[in-house]
Amino acid sequence: MASKKLLVVFGATGAQGGSVVKAVLGDAKMKESWAVRGITRDTSKPSAKALEALGAETMAANLNDAASVKSAIKGAYAVFGVTNYWEDRSSDLEFKQGKTMADAAKECGVQHFVWSSLLNITELSKGALPKVSHFDSKAAVEKYIRSIGIPATFFLPGFYMSNLPGGMFRQVPPNNDWALSLPIPSSSQVPLLDTAGDTGKFVKGILLNREKVLGKRILGATDYYTLDELVEQFKKVFPEAGKTAKAVELPHQTFKDILGSAGMPEENQEEMLQNMRLLHEFGYYGGADLKESHEILVDKLTTWEEFMKTAKAFQGLK
Known part of the structure; x- marks a missing residue:
């Protein structure tokens, strides 16, 4: 390992981190010059063992424990840092965890810190959408x-x-017709990512x-x-099931009520509503073009059509 550049991946058993580990170790040429250390809280779980089978080293660390984060990063050339806001639903905690990784990266002399970020929506919307906390805290x-x-x-x-099949895009009673139901017009533009499949393709291009x-x-x-x-x-993919499929613009309160019936606290209901409104009113990326970001890629990205064919919620459809 000493002759290779070490990439430390936090959240290695999650969708983003796992994708990064698999992309780097799945590329024969990169594997010659890069070693991967996957960070998770529990190295004994099957998902961690699966990463070891690919050739990754695994190490336990907790983002709330600065000493363990520093130990995890020691010796790294590059670090992929990611946090999970939805675990604790705390902007303050997410910022603290991100700061802990960044401080450790600086102290350990990391040469390339790749942060899983998002835009500050309060700033982008000039205060119109002030509650999209899981964006704003990553931007902070x-x-x-x-x-x-x-x-x-x-x-x-x-x-x-992955948020769409069986979630926002599901069968709706009484006729069980398929409907993509969101609180925004059907002309709204959504920048889609196959997170588990394609995050690593982007990070590989970054490295x-x-x-x-x-x-x-x-x-x-x-x-x-x-x-x-x-x-x-x-x-097109499911002509029989799709005969009556449609996009439905939900009233804002109806959208929040659906989230509430699923157990989401009221504060987060408003956060998710503003997150959806962002797509239509200001643009997820503020209207930015994707072209420049695609120029670093060496791997083909997954299309929505390709993703649908493998989505569990759509299995068995004709």
Whole structure:
């Protein structure tokens, strides 16, 4: 390992981190020059053992324990940092965890810190959407990383494709017709990402193009799709099930009520509503083009059509 560059991946058993580990170790050429250390809280679980089978070293660390984070990063050339806001639903905790990783990266002399970031929506919307906390707290970490002067690139994952099948895009009673139901017009544009499949493709491109991407944001999405386009492609892939499929614009309160019936606290209901409104009113990426972010890629990204064919919620459809 000493002759290779060490990449430390936090959240290694999650969708983003796991994708990074698999992409780097699944590339024969990169595997010759890179070693991967996957960080998780429990190295005994099957998902951690699966990473070891790919050739990764695994190490236990807790983002709330600065000493364990520093030990995890020691010796790293590059670090992929990611946090899970939804675990504790705390902006303060997410910022603290991100700061802990950044401080450790600086102290350990990391040459490339890749932070899984998002835009500050309060700023983007000029205060119109002030409650999209899981965006704003990641943006706050990005701002901190920039302030301490470590060499960094910022990966901004798009809207998870996995959120749609069986979730926002599901069968609706009484007729069990398929409907993509969101509180925004069907012309709204959504930058989709196959998170588990494609996060690693972007991070691989970032690592291979270090000088080109230092200080930059890489927008992690395959393409922009309108809700109408998502439904039309569903009809194309599943012509029988898709006969009556449609995009439905939900009243804002109805959307919140659905989240509430699923057990989501009221504060987070409003957060999710504003998150959806962002797509239509200001743009997930503020209207930015994806072209430049795609220039660093060496792997083909997963399309919505391809993703649908493997989605569990759509299995068995004709």
